[in-house]
């Protein structure tokens with residue numbers, strides 16, 4: 280129960296609702312337990328009439344009163360049972376909502392490394408499935424426990440009052456029932472987990488095949504994927520059948536045990552009545568109803584125990600993530616406005632998970648408003664420099680300074696808000712084009728969106744779609760070409776008008792002519808912004824104030840276009856190669 284302690288703060292938050300829920304549950308059970316007594320009484324009245332002990336008039340009067348009480352108690356028990364669910368189950372939904380938000384917020388502050396070391400499916404599972412299991416503890420488990428305890432206490436008091444020895448015989452089979460149900464519930468849970476796992480394998484497989492459908496079709500491997508899907512489905516069917524087998528045992532077991540209990544009551548009760556130990560025949564009827572009323576709550580003891588065990592396991596998994604501290608901490612709570620000077624001083628950086636030394640002793644200085652172009656072979660460390668400026672990772676050696684302050688001493692929000700980043704793989708949300716651009720600036724006007732799209736040279740493409748800027752992208756919308764995606768992503772960054780703009784090879788899918796036009800617009804727009812352009816093309820780099828060439832994490836050349844084409848090296852070679860390609 281240690282892990283579940285995490286929920287105490289929520290129980291405290293909703294304590295009044297919970298207390299009301301408990302009181303309502305007790306009231307509901309008190310009313311429900313009037314029924315056996317009233318039925319017992321009714322039978323006694325009939326028996327007394329048959330014996331001739333009471334007159335016809337008294338018989339009719341007493342029976343009518345009894346029936347009115349019965350109906351009244353049933354109605355009140357119904358109303359309070361409804362209210363019981365409305366309070367306790369609602370609390371469980373509130374806690375579920377709070378817990379989901381707590382986890383989601385925590386996910387948001389965790390560093391990139393966390394996302395790389397944990398699978399997305401796992402993150403999703405903990406926020407949905409595991410929270411769902413915890414809710415079963417907060418809601419149904421607590422409700423049924425209160426229910427059972429109240430029912431037992433009141434029923435046993437009533438039963439002992441009628442006949443202590445019959446009470447003992449009646450209760451005898453109930454612990455056996457509870458143990459059997461507990462065992463069955465555990466087996467059911469175990470098998471349902473297996474079913475869940477096989478379902479998740481099946482859905483991951485289908486999702487992957489649908490996402491990669493164009494590759495599957497172009498390679499003509501549909502028969503293979505069909506066969507694999509069929510095999511996975513067959514495994515799932517087998518697991519489902521295994522589960523159904525134990526589920527099918529649940530109700531027959533209950534019916535059998537209820538039957539045994541009823542037999543005991545009738546047999547022992549009958550014997551006691553004949554021996555005169557029980558005064559009235561109605562008591563036997565009353566006890567039969569108690570047995571039936573108590574069986575289900577006793578069965579739930581086993582079920583609730585396994586619910587609590589599952590919730591404990593789930594909360595443990597949730598806590599594991601909630602206790603994970605972000606690698607990147609905000610060390611400065613007060614905001615630190617950013618101008619945009621960037622300095623790298625002998626920076627070396629090794630990725631913690633792969634141990635790849637991506638940067639080795641890198642130094643450069645960039646003043647606010649200047650442009651730096653970074654070129655180099657693939658894997659040479661260009662993107663890593665951009666990641667370090669956004670402080671997605673902390674460095675091992677050297678210093679990254681922004682406005683002459685070590686980056687770790689800046690307010691993390693101020694830093695990130697001052698950056699407009701266009702990644703290598705443009706990621707667009709399944710939303711309208713307008714909202715995707717506005718992602719950079721939530722309160723942007725339509726005019727600003729259009730201006731940003733025009734500068735990113737994608738406006739004409741957008742108005743070519745029937746729904747223009749309201750065109751929905753993604754799974755249920757249209758698919759943009761690689762170059763269009765990159766340009767929407769550029770529009771998103773420039774609408775933000777940040778102090779620092781980072782473009783990570785984001786014109787690679789755009790033809791050189793459009794690239795030229797975009798770059799021209801960017802020169803105007805980024806006049807007073809610090810800009811870093813990562814590229815494989817000379818055309819993107821030639822107008823930059825500074826150019827550095829990286830090779831295997833080291834700066835091997837630096838200067839500007841004029842100095843670099845005049846010295847033999849990678850830049851000049853690339854320039855000659857790309858110029859001759861252009862002429863061809």
Ligand SMILES: Nc1ncnc2c1ncn2[C@@H]1O[C@H](COP(=O)(O)OP(=O)(O)OP(=O)(O)O)[C@@H](O)[C@H]1O
Nearest residue numbers: 630632633635637656657658659660661662663664
């Ligand atoms: N998130 C990461 N975790 C671990 N290693 C990484 C990570 N990102 C990059 N690397 C490694 O660091 C090195 C530098 O990668 P980086 O992405 O900075 O190169 P790049 O010059 O931008 O390459 P490209 O031009 O292909 O985008 C590579 O060897 C790469 O495998």
